[in-house]
Amino acid sequence: xxxxxxxxxxxxxxxxxxxxxxxxxxxxxxxxxxxxxxxxxxxxxxxxxxxxxxxxxxxxxxxxxxxxxxxxxxxxxxxxxxxxxxxxxxxxxxxxxxxxxxxxxxxxxxxxxxxxxxxxxxxxxxxxxxxxxxxxxxxxxxxxxxxxxxxxxxxxxxxxxxxxxxxxxxxxxxxxxxxxxxxxxxxxxxxxxxxxxxxxxxxxxxxxxxxxxxxxxxxxxxxxxxxxxxxxxxxxxxxxxxxxxxxxxxxxxxxxxxxxxxxxxxxxxxxxxxxxxxxxxxxxxxxxxxxxxxxxxxxxxxxxxxxxxxxxxxxxxxxxxxxxxxxxxxxxxxxxxxxxxxxxxxxxxxxxxxxxxxxxxxxxxxxxxxxxxxxxxxxxxxxxxxxxxxxxxxxxxxxxxxxxxxxxxxxxxxxxxxxxxxxxxxxxxxxxxxxxxxxxxxxxxxxxxxxx
Numbered sequence: 348x349x350x351x352x353x354x355x356x357x358x359x360x361x362x363x364x365x366x367x368x369x370x371x372x373x374x375x376x377x378x379x380x381x382x383x384x385x386x387x388x389x390x391x392x393x394x395x396x397x398x399x400x401x402x403x404x405x406x407x408x409x410x411x412x413x414x415x416x417x418x419x420x421x422x423x424x425x426x427x428x429x430x431x432x433x434x435x436x437x438x439x440x441x442x443x444x445x446x447x448x449x450x451x452x453x454x455x456x457x458x459x460x461x462x463x464x465x466x467x468x469x470x471x472x473x474x475x476x477x478x479x480x481x482x483x484x485x486x487x488x489x490x491x492x493x494x495x496x497x498x499x500x501x502x503x504x505x506x507x508x509x510x511x512x513x514x515x516x517x518x519x520x521x522x523x524x525x526x527x528x529x530x531x532x533x534x535x536x537x538x539x540x541x542x543x544x545x546x547x548x549x550x551x552x553x554x555x556x557x558x559x560x561x562x563x564x565x566x567x568x569x570x571x572x573x574x575x576x577x578x579x580x581x582x583x584x585x586x587x588x589x590x591x592x593x594x595x596x597x598x599x600x601x602x603x604x605x606x607x608x609x610x611x612x613x614x615x616x617x618x619x620x621x622x623x624x625x626x627x628x629x630x631x632x633x634x635x636x637x638x639x640x641x642x643x644x645x646x647x648x649x650x651x652x653x654x655x656x657x658x659x660x661x662x663x664x665x666x667x668x669x670x671x672x673x674x675x676x677x678x679x680x681x682x683x684x685x686x687x688x689x690x691x692x693x694x695x696x697x698x699x700x701x702x703x704x705x706x707x708x709x710x711x712x713x714x715x716x717x718x719x720x721x722x723x724x725x726x727x728x729x730x731x732x733x734x735x736x737x738x739x740x741x742x743x744x745x746x747x748x749x750x751x752x753x754x755x756x757x758x759x760x761x762x763x764x765x766x767x768x769x770x771x772x773x774x775x776x777x778x779x780x781x782x783x784x785x786x787x788x789x790x791x792x793x794x795x796x797x798x799x
Contacts, residue, residue: 348477349384351408355415355422356429358394365390365538366550366599370443371414372528377470380526383477387532396429403433410477413461414443417732420752424458431460438462440476442469445752448565448734451504451513453749464504467516467569468555470525472501518570522555522577527585535593549595553582553615554604559633562670563660563698565734566603574604579614583622590624598628598651603658606632606639613643616650629654629694634673636682644689654722655686656694662715663708666701676715683719692722692794700729700772702740704765713779722790726779728757728772729764737764 352371357363368389375385386406393399411430415423427439442465446454454464465473479496497503501517519525535549554577555570589595606612619626628651632639639655659679661667667676674682683693697716699709716724731738731750742748745762758773765772 348410348481349386349406349408350378350410350412350477351386351388351403351406352378352412352414353388353392353426354390354413355419355426356394356396356399357390357392358396359422359425360419361422363390366548367528367530367533367535367538368414369528369533369550369552369601371412372530372533373470373525374412374442374473375529375532376526377474378477379529381474381478383474385529385532387529389533391537400429400433403430407434408437410438410440412440412442412465412473415441415445416443417445417448417752418730418757420445420457421754424460424753427458427460438480440465440473442466442473444566444569445733446504447502447516447569448732450733450749452511455504455506455511457752462505466502466504466513468519469502470519471517472503476500476503518556518573518575520575522575523581527588530589530593535589535595546596547594548597548599549589549593550599550601551582551585551589552602553577553600553611554602554608557603557633559603560671561658561660562736562740563701563729563732565732565738568734574607576604576608576611579611579618582615583618586619586624586626587622590626596626598626600628600630603631603633604635605630606643606655607635609638609643612638613646616643616646616652619650620646624651626651627653629656631656631658633658636674636678639682639686641685641689644686644691648690652691654692654694656696657683657721658696659716659719660696660698661701661704661708662697662712662719663704666704666708666712669703670701680719683721687720687722694723694725695719695721697724697726698729699726699776700763700765700767700769702737702744702764704767706767709765709767709775717782717786722794723787724783726776726783728776730757731762731764740764 352375371387371389375387378385413423413427430437430439439461440463441458441461446464447466483496501514504513535547539547554574556572556574557566558572558574586598630652632655660670662676664676686693695716697712699712729737731741741762741764760769763769
């Protein structure tokens, strides 16, 4: 079968990312392994809607998979409508964070022009669905086929006899058995040109799953709470591929739990050092600060680590407790100094607008953020992601059954979770964007000139 994997059209998305989507890359690799002809239109695609229509007509795929984030629901629906009008008989399957975290009935009502949704990890289930379609020679349209051959496909959501069915998700235990993303189809150099940087960058994932229970997050509905790790050898092999064939010299380990498996992290650093790989890299640490010490930090620096991003989220202990954060602000401040002592910069990420948060609580966060001494700070407004504790709180507080995501705007939401109205919160965020921009530039200049 001919399969197109894509996201909502760039022309319809506000602030699209400019990095390769490794999730789509993984699905492409799985489908190609099963003999399918695969195309990808990633974030570097031509933004023209007319170009997209012409491309669809020329390639005429049998299947289109659309990855959706909650913030892009409106753009996704418009993109799917374009696909449906251009190719009326094509099978459309949606997947990604939003379909994984949403209530199945609400999801299929919202995306009536799609045939199926895939929840959770789809490297096994997506090819299996296409195998079943080939086997039964049926394109499953709402209520028109037997349900029998759909029950064994993990994470599948769809219609049967005007009722929505949804199968349990299944997580892949051994991540080393998954083929690397189709890097030839999401060439990192294309994205470096988009953002006009001289060094080719590439994101990479070393773990899946997160044990954190942060009230604002629903990532566990995609990859579960238990951490599953790729072996250091497997990760290094992919890095070597990107280094030699795509000239990647800077990596970003995008998974939250990169530092959670101490021995795995140390083994990877040793492989990079022994392999004399001339690179720099960033990583993320969700909460396991105890793994960042005088043994691991020098090793990380020697292996190329230059920035560690921390989801601190709030500088108010009361708010942090409500969002289920474990580390104290004092521990974080001490750890920031320790990390920087070893030559690694720290990026601090903060959010405003948590449930029952007051102006004074937010002032504590702002004060803490600018006094922490991080090399980079960024603010955002808490988004009530489906599947999160915050979303359930919002619905209960405002007495609503659900949010219409296609018309939702966090900067002007009629459903604030904090005690600060959405418009005032948005105004505060814009002010902080300006202030943090100046702060970050000063920090960058001080770093360049060696001023501590």
